[in-house]
Amino acid sequence: MDNKSVDIKSLSRKTLSNQVIDEIISLLTTGQLKPGDRIPSELELMEICNVSRPVIREAMTSLEVLGIVNRKTRNGTFFSDKIGSKPFSMMLALSATNLSSIIDTRVALELGLITLAAEKITDEDLEKLRNLIEEMKALPTEDSSEIDKEFHKVIALSAKIPLFEAIIDPLQSFHHKVLEQIPLEDRNLEQTIEYHVDIYNALKKRDPIEAYASMYRHLDFVRQKALKNLKK
Structure with missing residues (x-):
């Protein structure tokens, strides 16, 4: 041959x-x-x-x-005994220029997390959410991003999934950059509060379907606002 x-x-x-x-x-x-x-x-x-x-x-x-x-x-x-946030932080850093992808990743994760949170959330966590809503109502400006961040973190941790806990902080940090793209006049604090109240009420009833729908309405509202401004 x-x-x-x-x-x-x-x-x-x-x-x-x-x-x-x-x-x-x-x-x-x-x-x-x-x-x-x-x-x-x-x-x-x-x-x-x-x-x-x-x-x-x-x-x-x-x-x-x-x-x-x-x-x-x-x-x-x-x-390592358990996974840390570094691998997720690096993945998100590599995707930092694709903000629409980060938005969609957040939506996908949080919709899954809230259905489990509805089954597992404690009265103590519900009290934290209620207090955060009251803090949001007392804000002097339309910027509720920091309280919103804590509100979603409480829900995510309520799902009690250790693997997801590692990605929560880096994902929120990158999503905060997305929120910065939305002018304050477009954020509509009153509407944001209504979404959070609906989410809280659904979780209080331990209703995963209603919680899912309420979270979707809220995240889609934010997503549409963000994408509108990203295209400018």
Whole structure:
């Protein structure tokens, strides 16, 4: 058989580093290791992955920056016990110029969270929401963004999903940038308060369907205002 020339690109260190990252994360996804477990040493990883020490160190540094692993000087490197907000923050940072995508992400997440919050919310959390509405009513300006942020955070945490708790703060921070695009005269505080009262009443009744509908009306109102101003 005649030999044929083939074009195979050599792998760069960056590509190798990414492959090592995938292999290390697969130790978690396949159940070979669990959160909090010790990761094989650099020498062991070099042998397993068949790469050099610099490649391993580059991969471990990236994983540490993301908060996926923790390095302990003498004891080795361990998977984090729970997921942090860094991976989500970096994902959102990369999407920072696509504000409409951030708006839609918030809508998708919050509509799911509120249905669970309606089932799990405590009387204490309901009291927090009621107090925040009263604070909103007493505002001297149309800008209710900070109170609104806290209102939605209380609801999100009420769903009691640890994985989502890690994304709440970075998502809210980026969404705050979206709200800054809406002029105060377009925010309509009176209408905003009405939406929040409807959401509160639905949650108080522990009605996930009504809570979903109330949250959608509120978020769609904000979304339409934001998109209108983003297009200008």
